[in-house]
Amino acid sequence: MTSPPVRVLYSFPHKLGGGRICTTAWHQVEGASRAGTKVTVIAGSQVKPLNSEVKVKKTLSVGRFRIPYRLIGRDMACNWHDAVTARWLDANHREIDVVHGWPLSSLKTIRVAKKHGIPVVLERPNAHTAFAYEEVAKENKNVGIDLPGNHDHLFNGKRLALEETEYAEADYLLCPSDFVARTFRDRGFANEKLVRHQYGFDHSRFSSPDARATEHDGLIMIYAGVIEPRKGLHHALKAWFASGAQEKGTFMVCGEFIPGYAELLQPMLSHPSVKVMGHRSDLPDLMRQSDLFVLSSVEEGSALVTYEARGSGCVLLVSDAAGAVCEHLQNGMIHPSRDVDALAEHIRLLDGDRELLAKLRAASLSDLDHLTWAEAGRKLADVYRELRRP
Structure with a gap:
């Protein structure tokens, strides 16, 4: 009954x-x-x-x-x-x-x-x-x-x-x-x-093409959301430069900064590899162009943007405080909160091993129906x- x-x-x-x-x-x-x-x-x-x-x-x-x-x-x-x-x-x-x-x-x-x-x-x-x-x-x-x-x-x-x-x-x-x-x-x-x-995530807005529209030598990494210290953008920027990925890659930073934060980060934000893009209405398109989504938070709930990034085909590089749905080295990479060295190593690894990047991306896309x-x-x-x- x-x-x-x-x-x-x-x-x-x-x-x-x-x-x-x-x-x-x-x-x-x-x-x-x-x-x-x-x-x-x-x-x-x-x-x-x-x-x-x-x-x-x-x-x-x-x-x-x-x-x-x-x-x-x-x-x-x-x-x-x-x-x-x-x-x-x-x-x-x-x-x-x-x-x-x-x-x-x-x-x-x-x-x-x-x-x-x-x-x-x-x-x-x-x-x-x-x-x-x-x-x-x-x-x-x-x-x-x-x-x-x-x-x-x-x-x-x-x-x-x-x-x-x-x-x-x-x-x-x-x-x-x-x-x-x-x-x-x-x-x-x-x-x-x-x-x-x-x-x-809303799969009618965030979806991934079967393959990347264009091949590129350097990594494309994206951050999106409110930009404040608890989200760890300063950790992500330090890791980006420590990894060496900035030599050929692009780091897109999307969102609005809280007052005073951008000024503190200006020496890193002004580097040619970093694109400060403000609030974006075309975030699904930008995510589809990206290889990695980074969120190095010190505390979260379960950030919606991590679901959206996975739905768009990004491999997640997240802290263990981001509340993201992923498994380390299975369909994403997880670093301890505030550990810049670990995040830098993850970026460096994926920059140098595109087969691993493709493997993680395929695994991430394989179970999106559950997200x-x-x-x-x-x-x-x-x-x-x-x-x-x-």
Whole structure:
């Protein structure tokens, strides 16, 4: 006998279908719904439509008018969203089997769910926040830069206290990478509370040709994303020059720098082999032209751009803190966080051994079906089925 579909309340306080985590949330809802989950979304606002099976309610918009976060502040917006969601759940708890919440906006909802015996899974799009604060502060100090006052990784004791209370009171923490799960285990969280899932990429946007359009002597390496010390571009640049690949190769740097960081890196950024390209709308094309994607982060969740790079045919060169889905010397290369020498050796090895580069690329491309957003949605639906209340 087939079980009835799991009824999930998905609570997301931000702009569903926007960029970054808003993209993640949209794909999770769409994918889980198409995998058979009955999803009710309560979101701050919505900018991209979902399939007709998903019910959507909004807490920070009326019609086409959205209350800007900058008007009331993120903390107040998240608190309001949580309060509205909790009230809805209290009135409709018989219609819900699982609650899926996001950080800084779930404590009231968690407590209402517990009152009614509904399990709560809390999304962890990044490492444990205390760990993230510590590592980012350390890296910024090493580089010699101060974060802007509104930066997410600038220490905020009030937010950390709220997140740690949410961690404690949620039934499960959804971790998109082994790295994220480890940062929680290291702080005493039981394995039973840490549930692994994954993110994905949109194969309609990011796809790889069967072969490189043009042959080239030097390596083409690309970095893409927000450019700040925690992402380790300074480590990647040092490794690029230490490897010798700069003699014939090209290192494309795509994204916007936080204030002051580009100036510190200017001696390396000004080298002819380094192309500083700013924010790009043609990132899929640039990735298809590239041999390698580099991300030498000191802390992450599971960076979406690593999925997109694999989907575009890049071999990943990532730190063990990047949360990337790859296996060292099987379909990518992984170096210890902050280990410039190891990363330089990986670049040097692939620059000199194109057969190994081709082997890693073929292996990386061979299982991309397991890394799409559709597959992530199916896995998330499986999590919901396993955790639903009796």
